[in-house]
Amino acid sequence: MGQTAVKKRSSIWFLFIGSVLLLVLGSVVFQEKRYAWISFGIAVLACLAILYSFDRRNTHIRRIVLISVMTALSVSGRFLFAAVPAFKPMTAVIVMAGMYFGAEAGFLCGAFTALLSNFYFGQGPWTPFQMVSFGLIGMLAGICHKPLKRSRIALVLYAVFAGAFYSVIMDVWTVLWSQSSFEPKLYAAALLAAAPFTILYSVSNVIFLLLMWRPLGVRLERVITKYNV
Amino acid sequence: MELYRIKHLTFAYPDCEMSAQRGDMAGKGKPVLHDCSFQVEEGSFVTLCGGTGSGKTTLLRLLKKELQPAGTVEGMVYYRDRQLEEYAYGETAAEIGFVMQNPDEQPVTDKVWHELAFGMENMGVPSEEIRRRTAEISAYFGIDDWYEKAVDELSGGQKQLLNLAAVMVMRPRVLLLDEPTAQLDPVAAQNFMNILVRLNRELGMTIILAEHRLEEALSVSDRVIVLENGLILHDGTPQQISRSVRETEQVYEALPCPVRLYRTLTAEAEESEAEAGKERHEAVPLTVTQGRRWLLARYQLMQAGCMQAGGMGKEQPVCESRHKVREEKAVIECHHVRFHYKRSCDILRDVSLQIKRAEIVSLLGSNGSGKTTLLHVLAGLLRPEGGRVKVQTQRVSYLPQQIETLFAADTVGEELRLVGAQPSARLAKYRHVHPFDLSGGEKQLLAWEKVLACSPELLLLDEPTKGLDAAARKVIGERLRTLAQAGVSVLMVTHDIELAAAVSNRCGMLFQGELTALSNTRDFFRGNRFYTTAAARLSQDLFSDILTEEELSAQCRILDMQEKYREDHMELISGQQK
């Protein structure tokens, strides 16, 4: 059994070193689209690193189950509200997961939500970026859970920030990918073009977080105390 | 060899915030289990019997280290000569298998093959070995056909079978099962029990089964332990148990029909014999087959007389407790209703039905025959594709199979306020409790109160007795009778034949989306040979027209009396002759 563990670990290092090498090599070969390549590689590497650290750590069994419950809930929320465009409770659920179960759980919930919901709503090279941006939103919520739990204003601010953050990251990707270099002008144009969506995201985040804050928060706390998670 | 030895086990849950919040004065600090001692031999089939809240789940969980609840434990649990506490965490995980009640809750992974492998993955078993063992187990359980399926696509019975297989694949020495068949339909439940018996007989697997009814379990177990309120009331072989359980005890209701019949009919004789200091050696009939044999033996001398008695019964039902439907006004009518879901064949083909005021109609039928769909159509959740539904009342209530879907609020009080009602006396103390924190029985109560809040004229019920113990089933039967007397019409779909036979005015069978044989309850069951009550199966060809146990015992009493009369008469005649 020890042997398999060693084998596993070595395979992971192999994967890491391989991806770093590929990243460097790619950025030399694809002079044209170096930035796109590098950013893509970094997104993938970040996901790998966090997944790996999650695997090493000894997470409580109930916490693991709750992470997948939150992920399933946020994905099914996307289904439940499928009729209302751009108005999804996903971010709200991810933020709640981060707030109540910690930064790591927040990241995982975000990343898996992006990965799994894209099975139904379209997979692509943007998946790693979505994973990272949703993951970071959850992670940041986990890091500053104290003010978020305490005040409504902080929550609203964070909701707006989360909407904007998502747009900003995804636009970086759009620009980098379609053009050979990073042009601030184009980036600004892309941001502007996406502004209605950004606003819609932020507004829906605010609404959902405000609406869910109490009911979902009470339920999460209830589960945490009742089952001693 | 002894596998388990339990010595003076007493257990109490900590009186934590939750119970204080619930205002459970009764539950506070009071032990759930009280001084339980017994041992389990290797290779035996032990049934733990008791109603809801008797402490059997707690007892079962205490036997598995990984699932032991937090609380104060006194006494010892020995597993294979060592105390269970002495084992390291996870050391006995594979050896002691545990199957829970709800088939939906146990599967962890999304695919059948992965679920089978899950336990071994946890143990760090290498892939090749996992491959071998999953192949072996799926061949033994006949899982091959759905090995590649998603767990979600399986039926309840298949899921429970998968749960059992996923435990068996870890090669346990003992299986603990917590009401594994409570959520299954009768066919799947029987199938599951057969597999348990097979495991016990073929592999010598030790089985400890917690059950709240003994219909299937009694005849196959080696030993039965009866629990009530945390106390072991009886412990012995099925024969001993069938004799020793008193009529006043809750478990009496859980005994199979033949046993109860035997007890009722022989009670007087037994008493007199006990007074005379004699032991009865006749075996108690545990199954319907044994019961029939016993009845035949008992009344063999007067076959002709039987027929006569049956004839008498036909003209005048022995005891008809059923209420009469007087009014002719229909509350709901549907004519030639047709329905199918997207991308599936017709679920309902041609259903016509009419329910009168204060009438109870039961629909029986196997899974997938469209019973629930029909209720949805009648409730207005689905629009029929053909035919029409005419509902004459505004107040229709629907009690779903899964009562938890009724709850949407944070407290019991809020839940009832939503429908404009106040909690009744029994629920009042839980006013501020979350509905999900209630016990099973209290949840049931809340659901009924919520459904009845609008004082409905028509009540649609989907499997109202699923997973309930004998006492709770009785309560529901009573409740339905009272409702009908108050003028409420009830349509229920159910697998519970005994309930349907006991309360309904009319019964029908839904098969392949068509309603067949909808008729008067008595006529309906008279026409059935297989799909009928235990009492009817017991008395088939012996007496005609028996539906419930009361009728059967009354009929037997009449025969006894006739017999006695004849004996007396003969004596008299012979005395005269002398």
Added chain:
Amino acid sequence: MSENQRLLMRLHPVTILCYISVSMGIAMFCMNPVMQGCSLLGAGIFLWMVSEHIVWQRIPVFLCFCLVMAAVNPLFYHNGVTVLFYLNGNRITLEAVRYGLCMSSMLGSVFLWCLSLPGIFTGDRVQCLLGAVSPKAALVCSMTLRFLPMYVRQMEKTKEQQRLLGLYRENALLDRLKGNLKVFAAATTWAFEHSMHTADSMQARGYGTCRRTQYHRQRFKRTDAALCTAIAVLAVTTVIFIKRGKAAMQFYPITDALPLGTESMTAYVCYAVICLSLPFLMAAARIKNHAAGRNR
């Protein structure tokens, strides 16, 4: 689906990942009409082979998007020397038009590859790949996929019940939203309660006693190793020859002529072999199957 995927079923997920990422990766980074053509063709056939009919509905939408992208480029970029005409004082250049066309075909092919991903990377395959990095993460993924349909169903049921109880009127948008939210919250509580039993069942089966292994039914066979090596070698050759033959074209200020030297031809051939072989094999198998079916 099973019939079309029979060939893929024999391959290990890693091999499939290699195939897709190399085909898509090279197409993404090499602006060259020939390569884009190959990629489009390969992706198209592949999608046709693996997908069920539902995916086709999305294609018109995407074609529009591609056309818009092709049109937008010359409107925003005015580099290039060959002026076609002036629009609002801005020059529209031939180079920008060419670049736009090439880029939109690139986007198109990448999109086609992406459309085939959900059909290819089913839960099982994703878990197998994830399991290589983290068995625990793969388990979370698997559990989520198990919970998901259950929750969707539970939400639907709760919604129905609440509607029957008359608490939830689907008239106004706000009512609908409020109702949905209530249902969502109720389902959440249910899900939490439910999941704790699942946690028990995991514990009962010894979760966390030692390091998990990840079982998957696919074995990494010799064919997989051979295929992976072949793909890697071909990919490296393609990239080298793209560099040497300058197959990646420059569009501004003047568009290069289409490189047709031996070196760039080698790159084209290598790439074509990578990205067309599997779709062609699948298509051949299907045609053979159909023919056999007709003969019978």
